[in-house]
Amino acid sequence: MRAAEKPEIAALPFFASMAPDERERIFSASFLQVFPPSLKLFDAGQKPDFLHILIDGMVELFTGNGDRTTTMAIIRPVRSFILAASYTDQPYLMSARTLTASRILMIPSPLVRETIDNDRALMRGAMQELAFGFRYFVRALTDMKLRQSVERLGNYLLVESDERGGAFQFEIPIEKRTLASLLGMTPENLSRAFGALAAHGALVEGSTVQIVDRDRLVAFVRPDPNPVRDEIW
Template identity: 85%
Template sequence: MRAAEKPEIAALPLFASMDPEQREQIFAAAFLQVFPPALKLFDTGQKPDFLHILIDGMVELFTGNGDRTTSMAIVRPVRSFILAAAYTDQPYLMSARTLTASRILMIPSPLIRDAIDNDRSLMRGAMQELAFGFRYFVRALTDMKLRQSVERLGNFILLESGERGGAVQFDLPVEKRILASLLGMTPENLSRAFSALAAHGVIVSGNTVQITNTELLAAFARPDPFLDRPG
């Protein structure tokens, strides 16, 4: 990592409060790299050599069985992945690839394990990261079990609108085939779901979503004030 990059990285929530000496040891061994889109970062079953922290860009976590694959999560800045594997030194349960050009900090796993064990501030930050991951997957599983496919898509659109300050027109953050996989749908079902949402206040043209009636969409998708809030 270049000296000019250190202040930006030091200000990240995971590192901001930790001991400066310990932080400098991490930075001395870390790599900050820019990766092109569609680059696989690691595979399911691989031992974790690094903890990855996404600074800019977007990363897909996915897994598979035989010839079937499914998207598990979309990682957006600033977030680590996959801390549970890096800390326990257990094989990855998911693969990762970049969806866009992405700037990623890579910290050797043995170093981050030692630092977490010895720095209470970093330990708190690590616990927050793990808690975020746990809560994310509880929400995703609840969404999958309690909503029909069209409702899941409607709720996804509401959440994306909320991330953009209530914007009623925006582009989908990922390709439709990835979105379909993330929501547990086939591309064909996703296309039909977009058409069905026209009756609930959503118009889709290409990659652009327009919410014409937020109240109608919310009444249909039934966002939960606890499960669907960030954090």
């Protein structure tokens, strides 16, 4: 990592409270790289050589069985992935690839484990990251089990709106085929679900979403009563 990059990275929540000497030891051994879109970063089953921290861009976590694949999560800045594998030195359960040009900090996993054991501030940051990940997947599993496909799509649009301060118009940030996979749908079902949402207060044209009747959409979706806040990836 270049010296000019260190102040920006040091201010990130994961590092901000660390002892300066421990933080510098991590920075001295880490790599900050820019990756192009659609680049696979690692495969499921691979041992984790690095902890990845997304600084800019967007990353897809996905898994597969035979010729079937599914999107598990979309990572947005600033988040680590996949800390559980890096800390336990167990194989990745998911693969990762960039969706856009992405700037990623790569910290050697042995150094992550050693520093977490020695620095209480980093330990707290690591626990928070693991808690965020746990809560994300509980919400995703609840969504899959309790909502029909159109309701899942409507809930996704409400979350995206909330992430933008309650915006009534915004662009879907990922390709529709990736969105379909994330929501457990086929692209054809996703297209039909977009059409069905018109009766529930949301219009979609291309990648542009307009929430024309938020109250109607909320009544249809029945969103989680506990706000997502910042645990969403």
